[in-house]
Amino acid sequence: MKNIAVIYHSGHGNTEHFARLVVTGAQSVDDTNVSLLKAEPLTGQPDRLIEFDGYVFGSPTYLGGVSGPFKSFMDATGGLWRKQQLKGKLAAGFTVSALPSGDKQSTLLSMFTFAMQHGLVWVGNPFLPEQSSGVPYEQAINRLGSWTGMMAQAGHSAPGQSYAPGDLRTAEAFGRNFASVLARVAVPAEEMV
Ligand SMILES: Cc1cc2nc3c(=O)[nH]c(=O)nc-3n(C[C@H](O)[C@H](O)[C@H](O)COP(=O)(O)O)c2cc1C
Numbered sequence: 001m002k003n004i005a006v007i008y009h010s011g012h013g014n015t016e017h018f019a020r021l022v023v024t025g026a027q028s029v030d031d032t033n034v035s036l037l038k039a040e041p042l043t044g045q046p047d048r049l050i051e052f053d054g055y056v057f058g059s060p061t062y063l064g065g066v067s068g069p070f071k072s073f074m075d076a077t078g079g080l081w082r083k084q085q086l087k088g089k090l091a092a093g094f095t096v097s098a099l100p101s102g103d104k105q106s107t108l109l110s111m112f113t114f115a116m117q118h119g120l121v122w123v124g125n126p127f128l129p130e131q132s133s134g135v136p137y138e139q140a141i142n143r144l145g146s147w148t149g150m151m152a153q154a155g156h157s158a159p160g161q162s163y164a165p166g167d168l169r170t171a172e173a174f175g176r177n178f179a180s181v182l183a184r185v186a187v188p189a190e191e192m193v
Pocket of ligand 1: 010011012013014015016060061062063065096097098099100101102103104154155156157
């Protein structure tokens with residue numbers, strides 16, 4: 001059984017909406033347990049991370065980067081970093097923002113760098129944008145063309161707004177891919193160097 005934590009912050013509920021779809025996708029893979037965790041309480045108990053085999057990080061893009069609460073969570077893992085206690089586990093990231101670009105890439109790169117500093121192994125979002133093969137743009141998986149991690153577009157209003165169906169499909173596919181990769185490559189901790 002593999003244990004995945006989907007760790008997110010969401011100021012207005014949009015990132016949470018996509019986090020739940022990532023969970024649904026990951027849970028569709030056999031022998032996978034998925035926990036949906038808010039970043040804020042984890043900031044006070046970062047050692048909880050040790051119990052998981054893989055992490056999917058989710059943050060809205062605020063002013064071109066991760067949100068303040070998500071950064072606080074990242075910074076709270078300094079003790080784990082010093083002992084490299086997460087080394088060799090898997091990680092991936094996703095972000096939600098209002099504009100088609102909106103500097104979402106910057107948020108994903110921040111998560112990627114964080115993962116690299118912890119010795120985590122990064123898993124991307126390996127889907128060809130489906131609009132290239134004739135699927136209508138709004139419905140296409142990876143319509144925003146992001147391989148570093150998953151991107152979704154959502155406005156400023158609370159959830160319940162209409163998201164692009166393609167982004168909803170991408171979130172599920174991204175979660176399913178992460179769990180599939182984890183199932184294939186996870187190495188028992190005692191075999192790590
Ligand atoms: C302080 C703040 C900064 C934001 N900065 C950006 C930005 O840089 N790029 C962008 O496209 N959207 C930006 N947005 C819009 C949010 O990313 C968007 O509303 C998103 O859906 C919020 O996700 P949440 O509901 O999970 O908090 C910003 C919103 C706020 C509140």
